[in-house]
Amino acid sequence: MTDSAQPSPAVVRAHAKVGKLPPYAAGKPPVAVPGLAPYKLSSNENPFAPVPGVVERVHEIVAGVEGAPSLLCRYPDPLATELREKLAPHLDVPAEDIVTGAGSLGALSQIITAFAGEGEGTEPDEVIFAWRSFEAYPIVARSAGAKDVMVPLTADHRHDLPAMLDAITDRTRVILLCTPNNPTGPALTTAEVEDFLAKVPSHILVVIDEAYVEFIRDEDAVKGLEMYRKHRNVVVLRTFSKAHGLANLRVGYSVSHPEITSALRTVAVPFAVSTLAEQAAVASLEHLDEVLGHVQTVVDERVRVVAALQEAGWDVPETQANFVWLPLGDQTAAFAEAAQARALSVRAFAGEGVRVTMGEVEANDRFLEVARAFRS
Incomplete structure (x- = not known):
């Protein structure tokens, strides 16, 4: 047989669902501009480093103390027991109702994997969420x-809960509520979520994603843990990435009832939360007053920035998070370029708007300069 007659080698192909996944677009770093300090406002990160007690704990884990060797050569506790036991009294929930994950996204992946998928018939299960919202939602759902x-969101950039109720079918398995909503900022209220949950069939899981809960100051905002206590089909998502400034260590968790947590632990990736991450989170809880002091500084900056934007004529949605949303439509790319020219990176959603995270005071001041110039 000649070379030309040789059969073509088989090509390894990814599953068809991979081609249907939208890419996750992480916030880009700022472009260097001579004479200007660069600031990254494109990812919802905390501008403050972890509190000193966390840094000390991390050093102990890495280096070892009092003759004890570093723990980096050992596998972590797969259940993150110490962290769950520290969280339990803090949240006033049983430790058994807490399941940790690699950030709240890791915890969410456990939920979708356990409760939604290709379906038992010819049609796939369905996961309902508002849009635009956290861009990982469609990735996680389709991956499963x-x-x-x-x-679609309402005209004022909020969840359209009546429309979400209308979207429920016999294939709906999970509903995601992001509050405050990323990237637009509004938080859901207790009254509207109570009304919503009263109308959702009890076999459907409702996830209340509270990644930014520490930044909320609206007294009417829904409290996910209260909903979990009243409704057995509610799961609450939390993270240490935002308020605690531990984004790089990837530690988050869900709170739900035992019939749910048992399934989540079954599908959880073993050892997803490292000892380093667990102990950093424990130390952060032990120094919570300092953490919340940093949070209040961010909130104060948010209030200041929003007021300045409104004074400059911007229509800024109400935000309870650590970011603001500028609904720019077809001017989105132009604004992002204007910010880039001033050594600022912002998160642009093509044709929709720009999300800008609260950063250092100088970064926020420069963002306001860009925003005022863009309006002139």
Whole structure:
């Protein structure tokens, strides 16, 4: 047989669902501009480093103390027992109702994997969420083989809960509520979520994603843990990435009832939360007053920035998070370029708007300069 007659080698192909996944676009770093300090406002990160007690604990884990060797050569506790036991009294929930994950995204992946997928019939299960919202939602849903059902936000950039109720079908398995909503900022209220949950069939899981809960100052905002206590089909998502400034260590968790947590632990990736991450989170809880002091500084900056934007004529949605949303539409790319020219990176959603995270005072002041110039 000649070389030309040789059969073509088989090509390894990814599953068809991979081609249907939207890419996750992480916030880009700023472009260097001579004479200007660069600032990254494109990712919802905390501008403050972890509190000193956390840094000390991390050093102990890495270096070892009092003759004890570093723990980096040992596997972590797969259940993150110490962290869960520290969280339990803090949240006033049983430790058994807490399941940790690699950030709240890791915890969410456990939920979708356990409760939604390709379906038992010919049609896939469905996961409902508002859009635009956290861009990982469709990625997680489709990765599990489920169908994502996007319900457009209202004109004031909030969840359209009546429309989400109308979107429920006999294939709906999970509903995601992001509050405050990323990237637009509004938080859901207790009254509207109570009304919503009263109308959602009890076999459907409702996830209340509270990644930014520490930044909320609206007394009417829904409290996810209260909903979890009243409704057995509610799961609450939290993270140490935002308020605690531990984004790089990837530690988050969910709170739900035992019939849910048992399934989550079954599908959880073993050892997802490292000892380093667990102990940093424990130390952060032990120094919570300092953490919340940093949070209040960010909130104060948010209030200042929003007021300045409104004074400059911007229509800024109400935000309870650590970021602001500028609904720019077809001017989105132009604004992002204007910010880049001033050594600022912002998170642009093509044709929709720009999300800008609260950063250092100088960074926020420069953002305001860009915003005022853009309006002139």
